[in-house]
Amino acid sequence: MGRKYIFTNKKESRKGIMSTVLGAVSLFSLFLAVYGTFQNQGEALVKYGMGVLFALLFALTGIVLGIMSKMEEDKFYLFSYLGILLNVLAIAGVGFILYAGVYGL
Template identity: 60%
Template sequence: MHRHYIFTDKRESKKGILSAMLGAMSLISVFLTVYFTWQNHGTAYVRYGVVTLLCLIFSAAGLVLGIMAKLEEDKFYLFAWIGIVLNALTLLGIGGIVAVGVYGL
């Protein structure tokens, strides 16, 4: 029987975990607002816009937290990278929604 021991004091960054949680929450919320708007045949209620605006704010904060977590020393960076990717995808998605709204399809 082989035992694998890891002798390290590195841990995941709390900022990275928070960044990943904000990114997942924002990405799912933006996806759901787009889906519900599609279900309503393109009618976007004001509450969908408010949710998307909050997601924009949360994603910007999550992206900053992810970058800050990535810059920490002696930490694992898995959640920091996940947070950076999810928040960037959310920001790109919101930017795409705004671009389609301004310029049309």
């Protein structure tokens, strides 16, 4: 039995790749902000708050790019799905940080 090959000209969407990168940067920024606050005995500095704010903005932009890349035809969607997932996790992380700050977790 011979091998069957499928040739395609599909490529990954650039918007999907950018969405994944923004999601990874957002999650890494959140991790650094939480780690820096932990190292500072729980005192959150303004620079950590600004880092979380920018992480939120990056995550929102990443979700929009991920959805836009998912709407493109004749593309692979791995990075689109991965970008949407990472950005949703980043937004959930920001929400948890805000929840913990308001209700004193």
